[in-house]
Amino acid sequence: MPETALTKSLGPVSLTALGIGAVIGSGIFTVIGTAIGGTQSTTSKLSEAPILDIVVGALHHDLAHLGGRPGAGPALALSMILVAIVCCFTGLCYAELASMIPIAGSAYTYTYATLGELIAWIIGWDLILEYAFSNMSVSVGFAAHVVDLLDWLGIHLSPKWLSPAYLPLGLQDLAGNDIYKQGWHFGFNIPAFLIVILLTMVLVRGIRESARTNNIMVLIKLVAILAFVIVGLHWIHPTNYTPFSPNGWSGVLAGGSIIFFTYIGFDSVSTASEECRDAQKTVPTGIIATLIICTILYVAVALVLTGIVPWKSVIGDAAPVVNALKRLTIQTGSPTLHWTRLVVLLGAIIGMISSILVFQLGQARVWFAMSRDRLLPDVFSKVHPKFRTPAFATWVAGILVAIPAGLFDVGTLAELSNIGTLFAFVLVSIGVLVLRKRQPERHRGFRVPWGPVFPVLSVIFCVLLMAGLPARTWERFFIWLVIGLVVYVFYSRKRSEFYKG
Incomplete structure (x- = not known):
């Protein structure tokens, strides 16, 4: 309808700028360390090894050597290129699905309108996991950088209240001396907890991020990345690149499964397809240009980081670049x-502050939308009488992120965020194939080129990256989905407006 149509004002340059702003986030400063170094296990537990390694090991009757997620080492540069290709395929699928729905919204919103309530519930439940654990990861990274800032200022506080209570690799100082042994210790990551609570209070009162403010934040992040790359180039030791891929393709895949975190947000490019001039050309150009520019920056950071310090020195580090x-x-x-x-x-x-703010806002809005559709209790869609924000949903989301952020390390949290995101991408890609079959006549503002080829490749590559995550992550994710399906069957389905009894 003309009165509800969005203005087609975005060209390829504007869309690319939008995409770079969404992709260049805080992940490159935090999870790059665990992607490069992996999480080496001293117990050889199969649960800590990637699923793909377990499958290959079982086929070769050789499981004894498995244990821990292998690090990519300097070959993380290859991991980033692989992830960019996957994001390209998936982004095009998002663009087609989003262009079929005449309203703006997340994957949950337009999946509900196209694929039905059950699939929408699964994606909504999955988005809760993605938003929550991505913010937990960023919060832990934020705390590590606050500690570094205090150190730069000459202020040194007790690590007991500045590090997670659970440390899978222990905690060491720069000289390699143990501060805490592997496992649980008496402590709590107070900065990670406080930043989430403070931003939750801001969101309850309401906030509007202007385009100018967002552009300034993006510019500051770009300056930080370029400063590190330009200065670091002068301190590279070529011997640090040997071996370039210490764990082979297993490490490259596992590294890609973790570094995928840094690309979360690129799908916002595709959701703007309705506002693009000549969407069939502008959308793929914007997505591909965004991913090329961001990948060049990310590859440069990975190569400089692994060139100036030995790759094993960043294992378990939540602030590897500044350290x-x-x-x-x-x-x-x-x-x-x-x-x-x-x-x-x-x-x-x-x-990191801007990322936490945006993702906390997004998480609360997913809860709000699911509640408004009667899939969650009505209290989650209650609006604050003064601030006109979903206050209850915002506070619950904040508390559920803040407490785990004080307890766990960045690697564990990023793994769960990534598997949730990749699973959502798989469902979106399958959704494109299903709708091509069921509703071929439906208007599409944008169509993925090459028929079913790109959606199928998107599914295959997303599953491949999921296979690079440890078995324990799959186990936790499966438990999360089962809990979600139980909630849906015994509660949400019966409250739905489509329930017939």
Whole structure:
């Protein structure tokens, strides 16, 4: 309808700028360490090994050597290229599905309108997992960078209240001395907890991010990345690249499964397809250009980071970029490195605050939408009488993110966020195939090129990345889905407006 149509004002340059703003986030400053270093196990538990390694090991009758998620090492650069290709296929699928629905909204909203209530419930339940655990990961990374900022200022506090209660690899100082052993310890990550609570209070009162504010934040993050790359180039030691791929393709795939976290948000490019001029050309151009530019930046960060410090030194580090600069500063005494570290710290912290804010807002809105559709209790769609925000949903989402952020490490949280996101992408890609079959005549503002080829490739590559995650992550994700289906069958389905009794 003309009165509800959006203005077609976005060209390829505007759409690419939008995409870069969405993709360049805080993930590159946090999860890159666990992607490069992996989570090596001292117990050889199969539950800590990637699913694909377990399958291959079983076929070769060789499971004894498995244990832990292998790190990609310097070959993380290849992992990032692989992930960019996957995102390209999936982004095009998102664009087609979003262009079929005349309203703006998340995957939950337009899946509900096209694929039915059950699939919409699964994606909504999955989005709750994705948003929650991605913000937990970013919060832990934020805390690590706050500790680094305090250290830069010469302020040193007890690590007991600055690190997660559960440390799968223990905690060491820069000299390699143990501060805490592997496992649980008496402590709590207070900065990670507080930032979520503070931003939850802001969101309850209501916030509007202007385009100018968002652009400034994106610019600051880009400056931080470029400063690290440009300065770090002068301190690369080629010997750190040997071996380039210490764990082979298993490490590359496992690294891609984790570093996928840094690309979360690219799907916002596809949801703007209705506002694009000549969507058939503009959307793929915008998606591909966004991914090429961001991948070049990400690959540069990975190569510089693994070139200036040995790749094993970043294992389990929630702030690997700034800590690498700190090591170099201590070794060389360079004032340039000292000030570059401050620039990167400020850029990372500002980027993380904006990411937490946006994803907490998004998570509460998913709860709000599901409640409005009567799939969750009505209280989640209650609007604050003064601030006109979904206050209850916002507070519940905040508390459920803040407490685990104080308890767990960045690697564990990123794994669960990634498997939830990849699963949602699989469902979206399958949805494109299903609707091509069921509703071929339905208007599509954008169509994925090459018929079913790209959606099928999207499904295959997403499942492949999921196979690079540890078995324990699959187990936890399966438990989450089972809980969701139980809630749907015994509660949500009976409250639905479509329930016939």
